[in-house]
Structure formats: structure tokens, C-alpha cells
Amino acid sequence: MRNRDSFLQQHASTDHIFSFFRKLRLDWLLLHFSPRLVRSVYVFVNGFITIGALALLALLSRNPFVFPSLGPTAYLLFFSPLGTTASPRNTVFGHAIGLICGYLAFIVTGAGAVPFGVHPRIFWPRILAAALSLSATGALMVLLGVSHPPAGATTLIVSLGIISKPGELVVIEVAVLLLVAQALVINRMAGLPYPLWNAETSAERLEGNPE
Numbered sequence: 238m239r240n241r242d243s244f245l246q247q248h249a250s251t252d253h254i255f256s257f258f259r260k261l262r263l264d265w266l267l268l269h270f271s272p273r274l275v276r277s278v279y280v281f282v283n284g285f286i287t288i289g290a291l292a293l294l295a296l297l298s299r300n301p302f303v304f305p306s307l308g309p310t311a312y313l314l315f316f317s318p319l320g321t322t323a324s325p326r327n328t329v330f331g332h333a334i335g336l337i338c339g340y341l342a343f344i345v346t347g348a349g350a351v352p353f354g355v356h357p358r359i360f361w362p363r364i365l366a367a368a369l370s371l372s373a374t375g376a377l378m379v380l381l382g383v384s385h386p387p388a389g390a391t392t393l394i395v396s397l398g399i400i401s402k403p404g405e406l407v408v409i410e411v412a413v414l415l416l417v418a419q420a421l422v423i424n425r426m427a428g429l430p431y432p433l434w435n436a437e438t439s440a441e442r443l444e445g446n447p448e
Contacts, residue, residue, distance in 0.1 A: 302412040306390035314420035324436035331385025339395025342370035353398035370396035
């Protein structure tokens, strides 16, 4: 019994996922399965719940609340939630930058002259739009200090014309906000000091409370 309690206390103090399982009285899983498997289940369940909820909202509203780059964002928010790139600030601003750069590149280059899905041999405006949007998104994220890698996929989705209507772009940003809100609730339930906005808040809390 002493070895069991020592094992659980050690992992709960160093890993928020184990702490979360203890709060749900599922700590027996830690004794029967490997830590890697337990983490895998945690990420699977949270990813299913968050994206599933947005998918249901998309189905009911018939709006693009689910889009490809939301997947890697969800992974960051639950696999490495204390990382700077997973903070609400970086997530929200990163996707916003990607949306703006993608749309401007789409309009300026005339990439919308040929509907998405039509494949001419070489359609230079679309190639230029993709290159321009991605480079501008990366440059602005570096300049503003809001790195969020999945935003690179968001800007390509828009600049290539996969999703390009202004109203749909607003829906995409709302979906990002909803995902961040879900991550805040779930990570806080797990006992993790997930920041309300900036990752620095999280770091300060960890320094003040090493337990």
C-alpha cells in the first residue's frame, strides 16, 4: 500500500493528467497501465469531446465550426497546455492573423477567379496567394510574439479558397474561441494552472506553487 501511495503521489505532483485521474478516483488506472497509455487516453477523450462538440454545432448551424487546423490546435491545448504556443493569447491571435493574411492574399492575388476544386495546369494567382499568406502569417506572428503553428494551416485554407467568405472567417475565429474556452475548463478541472490569457500567468503560478 505504501508503494502504491508513493507511486501515485509522485506522478500526481509532476503530471496534471495523473492528478486529474486521482480527482476522478480513477487512480487505479495508473497502477495497471503504462503512463504513456494513460496520457494517450486523456488526449483522446478530450480531443473527442471538444472537436465532437464543435462538429455537432457545425451540423446544427451549418457553419464551418470544424476545419483542419483546429485539430493540431486541440492537440497543443491538451498535450502541452502550458506551452507558450498553446496559451489562449497565442491561439486566438495566431488564428486571427492567419485568417486576415489568408483573406487579403486571396483577394489581392485574384486567387478566387477559379473556384476551388477546379484544377487548371498552373494557376499562378493561387500559388502566389498560398506563398504570400503563409509568409505574411509567419512574419507577423514572429513580429507580434504570438507563435501558434496551426495558424499556418488556417491561412492556407483561406488563401487557397477552401473557406473564403468573410462570414465563414468570423465563424472560424468563434470556433477557436470556443475551443480555448473548453480547454480552459478541462485543464483547470485537471488541476493545471492553464492561463486565462497569457502563458506567463501560468509560469508565475507554477513558481509560486511548486506542488
